[in-house]
Amino acid sequence: MTNTLIHLLLMLFMPPLLFGVIGKTKAAFSGRVGAPYLQPYHDLFRLWRKGAVFSSSTTFLFRAGPIVSLAAIVTAGLLIPLGSHLPPLSFTGDMIFFAYLLALARFFTMAAALDTGSSFEGMGAAREASFACLAEPTLFFALVVLARLSGSLTLSSMLTGSFSRSWDTTGAAIVLLVAALFVVLLVENCRIPFDDPTTHLELTMIHEVMVLDHSGPLFGFIQYGATLKLFILGAFFLNIALPFSCCNDMANWLFFIAAMLALAISIGVIESVMARLRLLRIPQLLVAATILAAFALVLILS
Amino acid sequence: MTGIASFSLTLVLLATLLAALSGTPAFFTSRWPRLRQYFSISLMFMAAMAGLSAAGTVLLTGQSDIATLFWSLPFGAIAFHLDPLAALFLLPIFIVTPLATLYGRHYWPAEHNCRSERQLSLFSGVLTAAMTLVVIANNVVLFLIAWEIMALAAWFLLTAEDDKREVRRSGTVYLIATHCGTLLLIPLFLLLGDANLNLPAAGTLDASSSSATLLFFLALFGFGVKAGIMPLHIWLPAAHANAPSHVSAVMSGVMLKIGLYGIIRFLTLHQQLPIWWGWVLLALGTLSALLAIASALGQHDLKRLLAYSSIENIGIITMGLGTVIVATDLGLPQVALLAAAALTFHILNHALFKPLLFFGAGSIMHATGTRNLERLGGLHRRMPATATLFLMGTLAISTLPPLNGFASEFLLYTSLFTAVATGNTFAVLALAIPLVALALVGGLALTCFVKVYAMTFSGHPRSQDAAEAHESSRFILIPMVILALLSLAAGIIPLAPVWLLDAASQAIIPSTMGSKFHFPPISLLSGVMGGFWALLGILLLVIILYLLRRHQGEAAGTTWDCGYLVPSPRIQYTPSSFSELLIKLLSGIVKPRFHHPVLRGIFPTDTLFTSTVPERELKGVIFPLMSGIRERSARLRALQHGQLHLYILYILATLIILLTWAYL
Numbered sequence: 001m002t003n004t005l006i007h008l009l010l011m012l013f014m015p016p017l018l019f020g021v022i023g024k025t026k027a028a029f030s031g032r033v034g035a036p037y038l039q040p041y042h043d044l045f046r047l048w049r050k051g052a053v054f055s056s057s058t059t060f061l062f063r064a065g066p067i068v069s070l071a072a073i074v075t076a077g078l079l080i081p082l083g084s085h086l087p088p089l090s091f092t093g094d095m096i097f098f099a100y101l102l103a104l105a106r107f108f109t110m111a112a113a114l115d116t117g118s119s120f121e122g123m124g125a126a127r128e129a130s131f132a133c134l135a136e137p138t139l140f141f142a143l144v145v146l147a148r149l150s151g152s153l154t155l156s157s158m159l160t161g162s163f164s165r166s167w168d169t170t171g172a173a174i175v176l177l178v179a180a181l182f183v184v185l186l187v188e189n190c191r192i193p194f195d196d197p198t199t200h201l202e203l204t205m206i207h208e209v210m211v212l213d214h215s216g217p218l219f220g221f222i223q224y225g226a227t228l229k230l231f232i233l234g235a236f237f238l239n240i241a242l243p244f245s246c247c248n249d250m251a252n253w254l255f256f257i258a259a260m261l262a263l264a265i266s267i268g269v270i271e272s273v274m275a276r277l278r279l280l281r282i283p284q285l286l287v288a289a290t291i292l293a294a295f296a297l298v299l300i301l302s
Numbered sequence: 303m304t305g306i307a308s309f310s311l312t313l314v315l316l317a318t319l320l321a322a323l324s325g326t327p328a329f330f331t332s333r334w335p336r337l338r339q340y341f342s343i344s345l346m347f348m349a350a351m352a353g354l355s356a357a358g359t360v361l362l363t364g365q366s367d368i369a370t371l372f373w374s375l376p377f378g379a380i381a382f383h384l385d386p387l388a389a390l391f392l393l394p395i396f397i398v399t400p401l402a403t404l405y406g407r408h409y410w411p412a413e414h415n416c417r418s419e420r421q422l423s424l425f426s427g428v429l430t431a432a433m434t435l436v437v438i439a440n441n442v443v444l445f446l447i448a449w450e451i452m453a454l455a456a457w458f459l460l461t462a463e464d465d466k467r468e469v470r471r472s473g474t475v476y477l478i479a480t481h482c483g484t485l486l487l488i489p490l491f492l493l494l495g496d497a498n499l500n501l502p503a504a505g506t507l508d509a510s511s512s513s514a515t516l517l518f519f520l521a522l523f524g525f526g527v528k529a530g531i532m533p534l535h536i537w538l539p540a541a542h543a544n545a546p547s548h549v550s551a552v553m554s555g556v557m558l559k560i561g562l563y564g565i566i567r568f569l570t571l572h573q574q575l576p577i578w579w580g581w582v583l584l585a586l587g588t589l590s591a592l593l594a595i596a597s598a599l600g601q602h603d604l605k606r607l608l609a610y611s612s613i614e615n616i617g618i619i620t621m622g623l624g625t626v627i628v629a630t631d632l633g634l635p636q637v638a639l640l641a642a643a644a645l646t647f648h649i650l651n652h653a654l655f656k657p658l659l660f661f662g663a664g665s666i667m668h669a670t671g672t673r674n675l676e677r678l679g680g681l682h683r684r685m686p687a688t689a690t691l692f693l694m695g696t697l698a699i700s701t702l703p704p705l706n707g708f709a710s711e712f713l714l715y716t717s718l719f720t721a722v723a724t725g726n727t728f729a730v731l732a733l734a735i736p737l738v739a740l741a742l743v744g745g746l747a748l749t750c751f752v753k754v755y756a757m758t759f760s761g762h763p764r765s766q767d768a769a770e771a772h773e774s775s776r777f778i779l780i781p782m783v784i785l786a787l788l789s790l791a792a793g794i795i796p797l798a799p800v801w802l803l804d805a806a807s808q809a810i811i812p813s814t815m816g817s818k819f820h821f822p823p824i825s826l827l828s829g830v831m832g833g834f835w836a837l838l839g840i841l842l843l844v845i846i847l848y849l850l851r852r853h854q855g856e857a858a859g860t861t862w863d864c865g866y867l868v869p870s871p872r873i874q875y876t877p878s879s880f881s882e883l884l885i886k887l888l889s890g891i892v893k894p895r896f897h898h899p900v901l902r903g904i905f906p907t908d909t910l911f912t913s914t915v916p917e918r919e920l921k922g923v924i925f926p927l928m929s930g931i932r933e934r935s936a937r938l939r940a941l942q943h944g945q946l947h948l949y950i951l952y953i954l955a956t957l958i959i960l961l962t963w964a965y966l
Contacts, residue, residue, distance in 0.1 A: 051855035057762060058861075059682045061693075067848055071841035078836060089836055091829025093716040097703060099741075100712075101837070103748055104702045110752045114875070117680070117761030118861045122875025129752060130883040133745025140741040144734045147723040153716065202864070212862055217851040221844070283887055290738075297734060301727045 003085045006253060011077045015227035016040035018264040025268025040227065044220050052216025057117040065112020066214065066221040069105035073225045076101040077232045081160045083256030084245040090156045095143050098155060106132055113210035120202045124209035131194065134286040135187050138180050141293035145177055145300055159239035173299040176292045178241045183289035185237050189230045192271045194282055204276065234263050310356040311367045311384045314392065317353035318434045320345050325427035328420040335412030335419070342423050343407060346400040353396035353434065360389035364805040368440060378443030381500050386805035387570065388437045390646055391563045394653030398555045399430045401657065401781035402548040408777035409664055410546055418462040422546065429455035429552065433560050442495035446488065453480040456557060460545035472540035479537035483527030490520040502571050509572040518579055521568040529561025530613050531620055532590040536920045542609035547664025550605055551657035554612045559649055562619060566810060580627030583620050588739045590617030595746045596888045599881045600915030604663050604673045607754060611699060614743060615652045619645050621736055622714050626810060629721060632729050636822050640717030642807040643823040647800055648710035651792060655698035655707060658785040662692035665778050666758060669771035675877040677765035678758045684771040689759040691782040696755045698789045700748045704834040705793035709827070715740065716826055753880045762871035794834055796827045878913050885915065893918055
């Protein structure tokens with residue numbers, strides 16, 4: 001019971017802190033002080049208090065987009081085990097539901113973007129659609145590997161079972177899987193090298209340009225949804241990369257929080273040392289990730 | 303053969319009769335057009351009530367009935383067999399066809415289209431009756447006669463507007479293709495039929511005999527042409543694009559399934575299926591799905607795109623069928639059960655959301671006069687009801703929760719994941735590929751249908767036609783509402799349809815017999831229903847949060863236009879530009895054609911850029927082959943000179959040769 005409560009509290013309140021940590025890391029690399037750690041919370045609160053401006057070209061879909069995508073991401077958050085604790089919602093086949101909840105969020109974000117009738121949002125939606133459907137096979141190969149290793153079809157037993165601790169027997173496959181899933185993490189959350197979250201040039205954006213016309217509380221929903229998506233996919237990734245299960249629950253929670261912050265720092269480091277790839281190279285990298293995941297499957301079978 | 307079962311068969315025969323009669327006034331007279339159309343609508347609805355209640359009863363009780371009428375056809379008796387598998391296919395027939403007839407009242411009104419409407423009325427009824435007879439036929443001759451009537455009725459329906467060249471061409475290609483299929487089916491049935499030319503009972507044929515392979519390929523190609531499995535789909539895109547929308551809905555939602563019925567019925571006749579049949583079906587299904595959705599991405603024609611998407615869904619159902627066979631032979635009964643439940647559920651679901659999309663396309667065509675996506679846009683303001691209903695169809699076909707497309711694909715995914723988690727190494731490697739291909743197909747379908755919805759209904763109108771659109775009338779909207787509600791219900795409460803179709807799923811699995819309730823699909827779906835309710839609950843919370851802050855004020859503005867003073871609808875992303883990145887990535891498979899404008903001089907004049915994704919197989923393989931054959935056989939045309947006395951000489955010569963041969 002307390003675990004479920006902590007799961008919900010962490011899921012709802014920790015994600016913006018990750019963006020703050022990423023910002024501080026990038027600032028450290030560029031010799032700045034940077035925005036405070038809690039700046040994203042201030043931003044969200046500011047957006048909450050604002051009014052909104054809606055384009056006259058938009059319809060109900062523009063308002064429905066952020067609402068449905070946030071609801072889908074929050075529901076997906078209920079399915080992921082954080083650390084080694086069981087999630088609140090778990091049933092056989094929930095990993096398929098998880099993947100398609102993210103697809104639902106993506107559909108409504110793209111539909112809301114195209115609803116404005118602007119070429120900027122159209123461009124963002126076109127790029128997002130192309131890259132996201134190339135990332136799906138990687139995720140499913142990873143789920144196949146996890147299903148095979150754990151012999152079960154629930155996210156909770158796939159990610160928190162004892163098999164995943166066996167780096168000594170399946171280490172090579174897990175290394176490949178971790179590499180492929182890190183690529184998926186970066187592309188789904190629109191980080192460098194796939195998309196630059198701080199660029200101000202519309203022609204170089206993917207996710208940022210899709211939400212160009214949103215404002216007010218709905219824009220707050222979108223920003224918060226982005227942080228929550230990073231949190232959820234980061235938790236998914238950490239369960240495979242750093243499976244650690246110790247003595248008592250509290251130690252596990254603290255380790256999970258520390259691991260998430262470390263993941264945020266590593267994303268910040270990557271954003272600081274790499275530049276965004278040319279758009280033509282992104283599909284190549286995504287296909288490479290799929291092949292890595294396929295090799296991981298072959299390795300665990302032999 | 304109990305009382306209930308034979309009563310159901312009587313109901314189905316009554317439904318067939320009513321459907322066949324529904325169009326007959328159109329055959330006799332062209333007077334009283336409105337009355338005739340209302341008459342055919344009411345008869346079709348009565349037929350539907352009879353047929354659906356019979357099908358429901360057979361599915362719920364799981365009993366089957368065989369009956370023979372006292373008349374006889376040439377070479378065969380009229381024998382019927384109504385079992386749960388047939389009842390499964392009666393559901394799409396009797397749900398979609400009356401709605402299509404209702405839709406036709408305002409979409410193709412009799413008083414405005416005198417000549418073509420009579421054809422449509424008459425042959426809609428005949429098509430429905432023929433499809434029902436195909437599904438319940440137990441006699442080989444009856445099956446073939448009904449199959450041929452179905453094919454011809456569909457041809458008459460799709461060439462309703464035969465003053466247009468495109469319609470005539472697509473009708474010709476369809477006619478040739480379906481007759482090539484029938485050509486393969488005739489030897490198949492002659493080899494299958496027993497002494498009375500009845501079909502053998504289920505589970506009696508031996509699949510290891512020498513002729514079984516030949517029969518399998520005859521069935522696969524013969525029925526595959528009708529079902530639209532690649533590479534036999536060549537007639538599908540053009541036929542569905544050029545037919546009237548309610549005819550496309552019936553063809554896509556129902557007639558393709560009748561092709562699948564043939565394959566499934568053929569497979570259930572055997573007692574043990576060889577595993578390589580399953581691999582062939584799995585491979586064909588996966589390739590079909592991938593190639594079709596890749597081609598769909600590049601289409602501008604809304605109905606062609608929907609036709610390619612139908613091929614994709616038929617590919618998914620074929621994948622399910624292949625999985626059933628493979629899993630049964632690999633000793634994974636749970637996987638087979640789940641895959642069978644997935645494929646029966648998807649047969650029903652596709653028959654719900656694909657006609658919804660075609661009806662929406664018809665509504666758009668009715669309002670704007672065009673089905674070219676490049677000329678649509680901003681229709682949400684002019685046609686809000688159509689937009690909302692089309693959105694539901696789009697969500698369903700993109701397999702997004704909580705609608706029915708997701709529910710059936712969820713079952714298929716779970717069956718493949720179960721095989722991967724519990725099977726041996728070979729099973730894992732071989733079944734992981736279709737699983738990942740299914741994920742890729744899902745992603746591409748999402749892209750494709752976001753494009754379709756957004757380019758049609760969102761943004762600004764791209765042409766004058768779209769700017770002057772009007773909402774369609776209620777007879778066009780009511781069938782869409784019914785299908786949308788059914789899709790939503792089947793999605794949010796998937797337990798009910800899967801439980802209903804359980805008897806049909808059992809009939810597909812040869813070795814599993816016994817209890818009526820099969821726990822794996824039912825308990826899986828209760829789990830995912832919990833997920834749906836969680837999603838809907840959280841959605842409600844988020845909506846409440848949004849509504850709490852609305853009072854702060856919502857101002858109206860314009861879309862961010864980067865400072866342009868005069869933005870125009872032409873700066874929006876077009877359908878071609880939306881899918882350009884993916885089409886270029888997939889250009890090896892899809893082979894798009896780009897016609898680039900040639901710009902000369904300092905002040906070039908207006909020019910045109912076009913991009914198309916042609917039907918590769920038809921234009922690249924079949925047409926050149928046919929032209930080559932025609933050229934090489936040009937010499938033989940000397941025999942066709944048109945002189946009557948020489949033709950009589952040919953007949954005399956043939957007679958003399960045959961008589962001398964008979965005497966030798």
